[in-house]
Amino acid sequence: MTEPRPQPTVSERSAPPEVTIRVPCDTCVIVSFYDERPIDELVRLLRQLRSVNAGADFELCVVINSDSGRSPQIPTDLASTRMIVRENIGFNIGAWDFGWRQNPGFSFYIFLQDECEIVRSNWLSRYKLLLSSNGVGLVGESLLHWKDWKSFKAKSAEIYDACVSLAERRGIRLGRTPTHIQTLALGATASCLEKTDGFLVADGKAKAIATEVLLSRNCIHRGFKISQSAWRPFEYIRHSQWDFLRGDSTSILWNVSRALKHIKPH
Numbered sequence: 001m002t003e004p005r006p007q008p009t010v011s012e013r014s015a016p017p018e019v020t021i022r023v024p025c026d027t028c029v030i031v032s033f034y035d036e037r038p039i040d041e042l043v044r045l046l047r048q049l050r051s052v053n054a055g056a057d058f059e060l061c062v063v064i065n066s067d068s069g070r071s072p073q074i075p076t077d078l079a080s081t082r083m084i085v086r087e088n089i090g091f092n093i094g095a096w097d098f099g100w101r102q103n104p105g106f107s108f109y110i111f112l113q114d115e116c117e118i119v120r121s122n123w124l125s126r127y128k129l130l131l132s133s134n135g136v137g138l139v140g141e142s143l144l145h146w147k148d149w150k151s152f153k154a155k156s157a158e159i160y161d162a163c164v165s166l167a168e169r170r171g172i173r174l175g176r177t178p179t180h181i182q183t184l185a186l187g188a189t190a191s192c193l194e195k196t197d198g199f200l201v202a203d204g205k206a207k208a209i210a211t212e213v214l215l216s217r218n219c220i221h222r223g224f225k226i227s228q229s230a231w232r233p234f235e236y237i238r239h240s241q242w243d244f245l246r247g248d249s250t251s252i253l254w255n256v257s258r259a260l261k262h263i264k265p266h
Contacts, residue, residue: 026107027058027124032095033114034088035066039074042114046078052118055125058110061103063095090201091208093183093215097199109193111186116237123229123236127187130227137192137224138216140181142233142245152178162210163217166200172214173221180216181226185237195222 029049033042042062049060062081064071065088074081086098096111103109108128130139146152153160167174196218200211216226229236232249248254 025057025059027056027110027128028099028103028106028108029058029060029110029112029124030096030099030103031060031062031112031114032092032099033062033064033072035064035068035070035072035085037114039072042072043075043078045112045114045116045118046074046081048118052123053121055122056128058124059103059106061099063099063102065089065091065095090199090203090211093199093208093211094201096183096186097201100193100198107190109188109190111183111188112237113184113239115241116185116239118236119234119238120236126229126236130229131187131189133225133227135223135225136227137189137195137222138181138219138226139187139229140183140226141185141229141235141237141239142182142242143226143228144180144182146178148177149174156206156209158206159209159213162202162207163213166202166207166210166214167217170197170200170214170218172218175217175220178213178217180213181228182242183212183215184239184242187229189224192219192222192224195224 031042031045031049046060046062060081062083064083064085066085067088069085071083071085084099084102086095090097092111092113099111100109108131110124110127127139130136149160163174163178166172196215200214200218202208202211219226232246234242234246238246
């Protein structure tokens with residue numbers, strides 16, 4: 001009788017081939033830059049985007065508002081960064097709108113000015129969590145609350161008039177208040193951008209500020225909610241021009257006021 005052939009042990013059996021499942025990246029980060037500005041802050045931000053743990057994967061695109069038509073000369077460690085040069089129209093919002101339209105197919109879009117600074121890890125996962133909440137279409141670092149349009153008009157009649165004019169042209173309901181997210185660091189869902197037809201783009205300082213206000217009003221008009229990324233402003237992404245808002249948020253008075261505003265509709 002032939003002896004039975006010994007069976008291989010578990011360790012001797014051939015291991016099944018490893019299968020790598022690649023999940024398509026669903027987020028695009030778009031950074032705006034004006035080519036007449038020094039490049040230092042852009043370089044800092046691009047290096048932070050590589051080194052700080054975002055908590056989620058993303059693809060990166062830098063949109064350059066250019067008066068020269070040339071791409072900036074960046075350090076060799078950033079040479080692989082995708083850059084698109086466009087005519088200098090519409091300030092940062094114009095660059096963001098262009099960048100969104102040039103990068104279709106993502107579920108989430110993050111928009112940053114080159115002056116931004118990442119100050120906390122998992123910033124992207126936080127934005128995506130909020131944008132995945134029921135009805136939220138727009139997230140940012142600083143939500144500016146206003147009592148009503150009357151007080152906004154008293155502050156700047158020119159910007160108010162620009163808001164009214166642009167809103168009428170685009171069919172946007174202004175709503176009760178001009179409460180809005182500052183266009184410094186933003187996150188938006190693709191569905192929100194599609195329903196609002198992206199950003200409003202305009203030249204001139206008053207109209208540019210008006211487009212910032214109307215971005216939030218348009219989102220709300222189309223049925224989306226807007227949200228600040230954390231209780232205090234600039235928790236995840238800093239902008240040095242607005243450090244005073246972050247400082248103000250340490251006071252008891254600010255927190256009480258914030259709590260009262262939080263329960264009122266935008």
